Amino acid sequence: MKRTLAPTTAQANTLFFVTVLLTLLGSSVFASRLGMGTNLWINEFVFILLPPLLLAKLQGWPLEGVYKLRGTSVKNCLLSILAGVSLWLTASYVTQITRLFLDKAFGGLILDEAVQSLESTPYQIYLFLMGTVILAPICEEIFFRGFVQAAYERYSPRYGYIITGILFGSYHALNGISDVVPATILGVAMGYLAHRTGSLAPAMLFHAAANMTSMFSGFLGIFHSNQMAGWMHLAAPAALVLTVFLLRRVQGEPATDESEPQSREALGGILFLVLAVLLFAVVGVLEILLRLGRLTSW
Amino acid sequence: MKRTVFVILILSLAMGIPLMVFDFLYRGESEFRVPEDMEQLVVDLDTADRTEELLLERDLIMPSMVELFMQSDTEGLKRLKLMSEAEILGRREPRVDFFIQRYTGPQAAFVSLMLAPGKYAIYLNSQREAGQLTIGYRETPMEPAEFERLFKIHRGDLSNPPVGYREVYSADLADLDMQEEVIYSISQSSGQDLGLAIYTSATQGTVSVDFVGSTSSFLGLVNTEHRICDQLVLSLSPGEYQVRLTCQDADGQLYVFLKEGR
Numbered sequence: 055m056k057r058t059l060a061p062t063t064a065q066a067n068t069l070f071f072v073t074v075l076l077t078l079l080g081s082s083v084f085a086s087r088l089g090m091g092t093n094l095w096i097n098e099f100v101f102i103l104l105p106p107l108l109l110a111k112l113q114g115w116p117l118e119g120v121y122k123l124r125g126t127s128v129k130n131c132l133l134s135i136l137a138g139v140s141l142w143l144t145a146s147y148v149t150q151i152t153r154l155f156l157d158k159a160f161g162g163l164i165l166d167e168a169v170q171s172l173e174s175t176p177y178q179i180y181l182f183l184m185g186t187v188i189l190a191p192i193c194e195e196i197f198f199r200g201f202v203q204a205a206y207e208r209y210s211p212r213y214g215y216i217i218t219g220i221l222f223g224s225y226h227a228l229n230g231i232s233d234v235v236p237a238t239i240l241g242v243a244m245g246y247l248a249h250r251t252g253s254l255a256p257a258m259l260f261h262a263a264a265n266m267t268s269m270f271s272g273f274l275g276i277f278h279s280n281q282m283a284g285w286m287h288l289a290a291p292a293a294l295v296l297t298v299f300l301l302r303r304v305q306g307e308p309a310t311d312e313s314e315p316q317s318r319e320a321l322g323g324i325l326f327l328v329l330a331v332l333l334f335a336v337v338g339v340l341e342i343l344l345r346l347g348r349l350t351s352w
Numbered sequence: 353m354k355r356t357v358f359v360i361l362i363l364s365l366a367m368g369i370p371l372m373v374f375d376f377l378y379r380g381e382s383e384f385r386v387p388e389d390m391e392q393l394v395v396d397l398d399t400a401d402r403t404e405e406l407l408l409e410r411d412l413i414m415p416s417m418v419e420l421f422m423q424s425d426t427e428g429l430k431r432l433k434l435m436s437e438a439e440i441l442g443r444r445e446p447r448v449d450f451f452i453q454r455y456t457g458p459q460a461a462f463v464s465l466m467l468a469p470g471k472y473a474i475y476l477n478s479q480r481e482a483g484q485l486t487i488g489y490r491e492t493p494m495e496p497a498e499f500e501r502l503f504k505i506h507r508g509d510l511s512n513p514p515v516g517y518r519e520v521y522s523a524d525l526a527d528l529d530m531q532e533e534v535i536y537s538i539s540q541s542s543g544q545d546l547g548l549a550i551y552t553s554a555t556q557g558t559v560s561v562d563f564v565g566s567t568s569s570f571l572g573l574v575n576t577e578h579r580i581c582d583q584l585v586l587s588l589s590p591g592e593y594q595v596r597l598t599c600q601d602a603d604g605q606l607y608v609f610l611k612e613g614r
Binding site: 088089091092095099103117118123124125175177178180181184185188189192196253254255258 | 353354357360361364365367368371372374375378457
């Protein structure tokens with residue numbers, strides 16, 4: 055294997071496609087047999103965390119430098135948590151808007167027997183909670199903001215976190231079309247945090263805060279009706295403004311990775327990026343067919 | 353930071369792996385979850401191929417609600433056939449077929465049938481496979497007046513709602529051509545129970561009544577094969593819910609009754 059000093063876009067795109075494919079195939083096998091919680095753990099540990107760690111090991115990359123696994127200030131951490139909670143509100147608003155649009159245009163997504171049968175045991179619920187609030191923020195941040203963003207930052211930091219945010223959002227198409235745009239918004243914000251602080255810690259805390267708020271809202275039954283509460287039209291933009299304010303307060307500690315070449319190179323692994331897009335398109339079409347009642351399950 | 357991250361991951365694994373093991377054991381213990389108050393019949397599917405093998409024969413001396421709960425730990429398709437001497441309310445014929453695949457743990461096929469007095473029997477068609485089929489059954493005598501009401505509906509006099517239910521929709525299905533059209537909407541502002549009673553006398557064409565909401569949906573509550581859905585009580589989260597009708601080339605009538613609150 056050719057050794058590089060930092061992730062290349064060819065490596066990022068290839069691993070991204072492989073991860074998407076494995077997540078999709080793995081979930082179709084494990085979710086119904088082992089439960090949603092265990093499936094989430096397998097996804098996070100095996101399909102998302104393991105590939106970039108193995109690659110770093112093979113390439114001899116220092117995780118602190120290349121994947122930004124280094125600390126930051128307490129102030130940055132606190133601001134990131136607040137921003138995570140705040141931007142979650144905006145993201146949820148977008149999710150709800152998208153879902154209502156899809157419901158109206160293509161019909162509601164009705165869970166059939168097969169999906170409903172994924173009913174959880176208490177252990178699965180604990181595993182799902184831990185997976186969502188602890189594992190996903192760590193594993194996904196190492197993969198996306200650590201590995202993929204490092205590859206795309208070769209072009210420009212802004213390019214890096216925007217492209218990574220879009221890939222992160224696209225990855226969430228596996229959860230449903232309505233998750234793509236909100237996850238992209240959250241992904242861009244987390245990418246910005248990683249770039250600005252030179253550390254994954256704020257992005258991980260932001261991610262954990264957003265996921266935890268999402269869990270709480272689920273328990274409280276917020277955003278689970280098919281009507282948009284009036285106050286959301288004001289709260290969502292206000293939360294976005296607050297998030298921007300909080301993110302601007304984050305203290306800049308740009309990455310000082312001397313091993314990063316910062317050289318522009320041809321975008322590699324395009325084929326895998328195209329394949330990933332095709333895979334998302336297929337998933338999207340399946341969801342539309344399910345909404346239209348042409349499919350009973352997938 | 354790197355050390356902290358790996359410590360968190362290792363601690364998570366230290367907690368998560370036992371949870372997965374407990375979950376696996378829990379699932380193993382409770383592979384079949386037939387309700388305790390049901391009689392249970394276990395069939396070892398590994399002994400032979402079965403064709404119309406009689407599994408159970410019962411004689412009802414009173415009109416009864418017969419509930420069946422079926423699970424299996426094998427993938428192959430098993431066909432169970434219930435045959436009744438007497439009429440099954442809401443059914444066109446005195447027989448019902450069930451197709452059972454792998455249903456374990458929280459997954460099960462469940463059905464409740466209103467049977468007039470007489471004998472009924474359950475037959476099995478299955479391929480030889482390593483595993484079991486479990487059938488839970490419960491017979492609950494019905495109030496004579498209640499049976500009488502439902503028997504009238506079964507015979508086509510649909511305007512016989514349960515006490516406390518009000519009519520929200522009725523139609524002659526002949527000449528109706530509808531595809532999942534909303535025939536009634538309800539807005540639940542706070543979590544409360546909703547009772548549904550839906551009856552049809554359709555015997556041909558396509559008829560399906562669905563109850564669709566953002567958090568719960570129940571599809572095919574009645575159709576030409578299953579014509580009575582009586583007093584289905586739903587605990588609903590706040591939100592909008594719709595009763596939708598699909599109807600093509602059908603005959604007969606449809607009545608929808610509803611009861612809000614407890």
